[in-house]
Amino acid sequence: MVGGGEGAYIGGIHRFAARLDNQYELVAGAFDINAARGHAFAAENFIAADRSYDDFTAMIAAESAREDGVDVIAICTPNFTHYPVARACLEAGIDVICEKPLTSTLEDAELLAEVVQRTGGFLGVTYTYAGYPLIAEARQRIAAGLIGQVRTLQVEYPLEWMATGVELKNNQQAAWRVDPKKNGRGGSVGDIGTHAYHLAGYVTGLKAESVMADLATFVEGRALDDNAHVLIRYEGGARGMLWSSQVAIGCSNSLRLRIFGETGSLMWAQEQPNELLFTPLEGNSQVIKRGRDDLAMLTRSRTRTPPGHPEGYIEAFSNLYSGFADALRARDVGQEPGQAGAAVPQIYDGLKGVAFVDAVVDSHEQGTVWMKPKYC
């Protein structure tokens, strides 16, 4: 693991997720930008002292020289570091699980895509919400025609935590997120809009054709947007609206997706992830519940507890981890991955996310005009 040390946010979730299905063992790390703090964290987490490294460069050099060196490195650091760390891993023959957004600039994302192609390495992207069982179910049912052709979708990802200038009050997570050099060009749209954009495309199978955005920065002195409204035109004529906000008071992690087709609709909300609402045209709504036997194979394989025993965030994250493991094992024996491995976000999904941010910010800067993302 790179990053994810003491006081960090997402690294701990990666560690929980990696353990859940016994597919990974955490054996080495450069856990912190501050080497001493990283070593202390490694010791507390029972990492052997000789596999706790000062920085990622030292780790990659030492691990790639070991017989029992690491197979895959999880990158849990701020956005601008993803590219150099991922590139160094792949060049050394080590596969990568990378946080979103893939990189802080489109140039870096394109370069990284070339490195993946050239080295034949694997790069999985942790778009967390793609790992939920009922998201797999929604995807499968839409592909099977349950709601007919999709006409319109609404996806929103509002949060409250940056409604005031928390970046000025020693908030580690906020500090780098408001710095364009470390975060990238999109504030809320890069941080959480990329999740929403990926989720909408993942579930519906729709490809964006163009986007038009109105960005706002409500907290004084902030250099990046903290609220984004984006219209999306999809190939084939479907329309989407995406809202990302870091200033939405009352919203903890209120990611919600609503999809309306010719013959029905599907709705899912991350804070009630064990239920999916299906409504047929002129019919009563039905709740599709996680854990039942009549769900799709991938949905069932992503479920660990019986119906009524809630699952959530860590299990969804773990489903991505297990999917990455499936994809890696299949690749290593020259086979196609199973459903789990085929369903995980990879390099091109990451590249599309960064291209979306670029198109959104360009659209806003040019007066809220339609822009075509470079990769869709």
Ligand code: NAI
């Ligand atoms: P954070 O600020 O809480 O943690 C960053 C960690 O990286 C710290 O331990 C820091 O010391 C370490 N670090 C920074 N530079 C380093 C370097 N060069 N070498 C080694 N360690 C280094 O950040 P947070 O919130 O955990 O975000 C990290 C990444 O995860 C970001 O890309 C963010 O967008 C993403 N993220 C993804 C989420 C998801 O749902 N998939 C949720 C939250 C964050």
